[in-house]
Amino acid sequence: MLFIRMLRRVGQSPACGCWTPALPVRFLGISPRQIPADANFHSASFSDTDHPRVLITGGLGQLGVGLANLLRKRFGKDSVILSDIRKPPDHVFHSGPFIYSDILDYKNLREIVVNNRITWLFHYSALLSAVGEANVPLARAVNITGLHNILDVAAEHNLRLFVPSTIGAFGPTSPRNPTPDLCIQRPRTIYGVSKVHAELMGEYYHYRYGLDFRCLRYPGIISADSQPGGGTTDYAVQIFHDAAKHGKFECNLEAHTRLPMMYIDDCLRATLEVMEAPAESLSMRTYNVSAMSFTPEELAQEVLKHVPEFQITYNVDAVRQAIADSWPMKFDDSNARKDWGWKHDFDLPELVTTMLNFHGSETRVAQAN
Numbered sequence: 001m002l003f004i005r006m007l008r009r010v011g012q013s014p015a016c017g018c019w020t021p022a023l024p025v026r027f028l029g030i031s032p033r034q035i036p037a038d039a040n041f042h043s044a045s046f047s048d049t050d051h052p053r054v055l056i057t058g059g060l061g062q063l064g065v066g067l068a069n070l071l072r073k074r075f076g077k078d079s080v081i082l083s084d085i086r087k088p089p090d091h092v093f094h095s096g097p098f099i100y101s102d103i104l105d106y107k108n109l110r111e112i113v114v115n116n117r118i119t120w121l122f123h124y125s126a127l128l129s130a131v132g133e134a135n136v137p138l139a140r141a142v143n144i145t146g147l148h149n150i151l152d153v154a155a156e157h158n159l160r161l162f163v164p165s166t167i168g169a170f171g172p173t174s175p176r177n178p179t180p181d182l183c184i185q186r187p188r189t190i191y192g193v194s195k196v197h198a199e200l201m202g203e204y205y206h207y208r209y210g211l212d213f214r215c216l217r218y219p220g221i222i223s224a225d226s227q228p229g230g231g232t233t234d235y236a237v238q239i240f241h242d243a244a245k246h247g248k249f250e251c252n253l254e255a256h257t258r259l260p261m262m263y264i265d266d267c268l269r270a271t272l273e274v275m276e277a278p279a280e281s282l283s284m285r286t287y288n289v290s291a292m293s294f295t296p297e298e299l300a301q302e303v304l305k306h307v308p309e310f311q312i313t314y315n316v317d318a319v320r321q322a323i324a325d326s327w328p329m330k331f332d333d334s335n336a337r338k339d340w341g342w343k344h345d346f347d348l349p350e351l352v353t354t355m356l357n358f359h360g361s362e363t364r365v366a367q368a369n
């Protein structure tokens, strides 16, 4: 049922800089199912900020389990609920609360938020760039309709909301080297279009309703103990598995394709840091974050230093190559560094050492010597 919220006064609220609606919400042609009449999203209580009760959607993908681990260390195991539409592996199921949640089911989402008194929501469900192109209707449903449900439930229940965006939110007409926070965004994938939509809708809800929306544009994320979900940057994860196991790797992007990348620990720390940043330190609601930028050839050269017999060959996937050619080569994240002190820990050499150590390549190196 729509909640009708009448105008008290028109204009900008000095506290949050957000608009007070001039008409009942249902007349605005937008779809928040409920917006609290007394919403003041910038005045979360001390305990809500210090001890949030967290829901992570799409939590069984490449990034969600690591995020849950990080947040549970900070806020306690039972304060962080991981959710997805897939069945969790045993070790995930036994590591803390897990719940089924389909973001396309608004009632289910609302029940979870209400029953668990959720205060922070990390919205990770999505179809990534390559799988999105393979199933546009599903990508549109999950990435756009699903996002609408998330925005509404967050606005309705006064949540602090994190939604990741991506280098894929830029396109061939964006400046690519470097790509600043504010520039032309005309992506040519359904993934990119849905992420620009998420950025704009989140910012709109923030300015219009005071929703505490926070968003980082992640580069390609590289993780050792979780698999990527079907993106264009997946090669930079797979190369380590194959180097350690077989000493060779067939790359589906051209040798000179330069893309921004980040180690997962930096990505998850950035996510927590922006969520904990005082609202007044955020001059924007959507930030680029960056760590390094490399090509497959440069990555292979670094791997070679650890695995002397390593060989890379190229068998280019035309769809992924076209996507990569339209994305930023290097990200300008100076606003994140200035506003809330973002600083990455992992450059290319540390990344490669860490990944190969994880995959036990030191054994291979020892055998080779």
Ligand SMILES: NC(=O)c1ccc[n+]([C@@H]2O[C@H](COP(=O)([O-])OP(=O)(O)OC[C@H]3O[C@@H](n4cnc5c(N)ncnc54)[C@H](O)[C@@H]3O)[C@@H](O)[C@H]2O)c1
Pocket (backbone or CB within 6 Å): 057, 058, 059, 060, 061, 062, 063, 064, 083, 084, 085, 086, 101, 102, 103, 104, 123, 124, 125, 126, 127, 128, 142, 146, 164, 165, 166, 167, 217, 218, 219, 220, 221, 222, 227, 228, 229, 230, 231, 233
């Ligand atoms: N991994 C990266 O390199 C990267 C880079 C930039 C941005 N991001 C963003 O970070 C977020 C997490 O990325 P990831 O790599 O973990 O993604 P992933 O593809 O590995 O996982 C996405 C998860 O969403 C779930 N999902 C799909 N449909 C759903 C539905 N209807 N309801 C609930 N869950 C559903 C899937 O089951 C999957 O577990 C995404 O929003 C992604 O766009 C990731």
Ligand SMILES: C[C@@H](O)[C@H](N)C(=O)O
Pocket (backbone or CB within 6 Å): 128, 129, 130, 165, 166, 167, 168, 191, 218, 219, 220, 221, 230, 231, 232, 233, 234
């Ligand atoms: C870059 C990011 O959004 C994802 N890894 C993809 O390639 O689709």
